[in-house]
Amino acid sequence: KQEVTQIPAALSVPEGENLVLNCSFTDSAIYNLQWFRQDPGKGLTSLLLIQSSQREQTSGRLNASLDKSSGRSTLYIAASQPGDSATYLCAIRTNAGKSTFGDGTTLTVKP
């Protein structure tokens, strides 16, 4: 059974800092990994999708990496801004089509 862990559960940084969010998973037989952000009481917004055959994806200030052999993914956020404050979730999708989400990391960026 796939288990997804996100550490830390919460993170507070000053504006402008670069930061890394972590996502680890137990079963390396994945189809893809997707990073989302969620604002309080809202749905999830897709940030980056990494296919199993890829090592990383970039979008603006965001960079996500995938290392299947170690069961890890990281989301790097450059030059953080208060608007980046949200909960960040990673989701692992298996070949069978089932998705497992981590519990998320709640990020607070202080002005």
Next chain:
Amino acid sequence: KAGVTQTPRYLIKTRGQQVTLSCSPISGHRSVSWYQQTPGQGLQFLFEYFSETQRNKGNFPGRFSGRQFSNSRSEMNVSTLELGDSALYLCASSRVDNTEAFFGQGTRLTVV
């Protein structure tokens, strides 16, 4: 291009009642998945539909059911509501199965 639309946005029901939630996927998307999100359990997978067929199911009791129509719109039904069913129910669509998923804003269900 319209996103994933979930209706209603908010709902209050009484224990024992049943409820139906609706999800309209992004145009051209054929896969729809449903999730339950609660503070204690996080995001949990309910089921996934692709071309009107249920492809995957999570570990929820039979009170939770769903269906998908020929236009890819999906409905989720919960019968005999319990207090513990209070949650944010999220729907996600993707073009085909196993591609990038896009989520709706969710339906906030409160059972009293």
